[in-house]
Amino acid sequence: MELTTPYSREELVSRGLVPERLPRHVAIIMDGNGRWAKEKGWMRIRGHEEGVTSVRETTEECARLGLDQLTLYAFSSENWRRPEMEVKLLMKLLARYVVEERPTLMRNNVRLTTIGETATLPDEARQPLLESVDLCRNNTGLTLCLALNYGGRQEIVGAVKRLARDAAAGRLDPETVDEALLARSLYQPDMPPLDLLIRTAGEYRVSNFLLWQISYAEIWTTPVLWPEFRIPHLYEGLKAYAQRRRRFGGLGE
Numbered sequence: 001m002e003l004t005t006p007y008s009r010e011e012l013v014s015r016g017l018v019p020e021r022l023p024r025h026v027a028i029i030m031d032g033n034g035r036w037a038k039e040k041g042w043m044r045i046r047g048h049e050e051g052v053t054s055v056r057e058t059t060e061e062c063a064r065l066g067l068d069q070l071t072l073y074a075f076s077s078e079n080w081r082r083p084e085m086e087v088k089l090l091m092k093l094l095a096r097y098v099v100e101e102r103p104t105l106m107r108n109n110v111r112l113t114t115i116g117e118t119a120t121l122p123d124e125a126r127q128p129l130l131e132s133v134d135l136c137r138n139n140t141g142l143t144l145c146l147a148l149n150y151g152g153r154q155e156i157v158g159a160v161k162r163l164a165r166d167a168a169a170g171r172l173d174p175e176t177v178d179e180a181l182l183a184r185s186l187y188q189p190d191m192p193p194l195d196l197l198i199r200t201a202g203e204y205r206v207s208n209f210l211l212w213q214i215s216y217a218e219i220w221t222t223p224v225l226w227p228e229f230r231i232p233h234l235y236e237g238l239k240a241y242a243q244r245r246r247r248f249g250g251l252g253e
């Protein structure tokens, strides 16, 4: 299997991108699958199925661009509230995705990780997911992080609980708790800082995604529905990001 190589600096420039102003870590709230299907008079699940193509194209492009991490909101802690049939079909789709995408992940040198309460996902999805994570563990390119059964508040509660347990057991002096320690207790302790958060389908909500991590992320939204999200839309987001002046509370560069 031939390995896809990341773009050279010249290639990035020829694509209208500014290499030194590319985000390192992009997260996407992939929204609008249901609306896309409904517009066509189809079942909602058709939208989710079609969204897999957008996931593949976005992942491959982020790998070629040489980004460190792409974090995708695939299933929230609150998505269990959807009709049983939709949840069931989403889990089936996840199971299929993690198997069928293995060649693409390997060809693009993508490491697969997850955040969220994955231990409670149905076995039919959890098993192939774990196998794919294992298969890709030595890849050294882009980290593709799937947020599955993920909730930002739940993540913070989990971290606080762990620290409280350590303090109660006398292993931790509460006075030493700081931002770095709390961050290390989150689902992915080594997650790179989040630079750009994208939401599709024209919503202006965070929907319980990466609450801790978005503190200084740049936010970009697009009306494009996720099943129609393609490389030109990703580039639009990246170009908007390049225009931003991040100040982190200071006066900037």
Ligand code: IPE
Binding pocket: 030, 031, 032, 033, 034, 035, 036, 074, 075, 076, 079, 090, 201
């Ligand atoms: C996002 O699309 C996918 C998931 C939440 C799993 P939606 O299913 O939320 O699509 P809309 O928002 O109903 O259009």
Ligand code: IPE
Binding pocket: 029, 030, 031, 032, 073, 074, 075, 076, 079, 203, 205, 207
């Ligand atoms: C957020 O989308 C969750 C995912 C993209 C997985 P939702 O469609 O569930 O969010 P709300 O309900 O519109 O806020």
Ligand code: MG
Binding pocket: 031, 032, 033
């Ligand atoms: Mg939605």
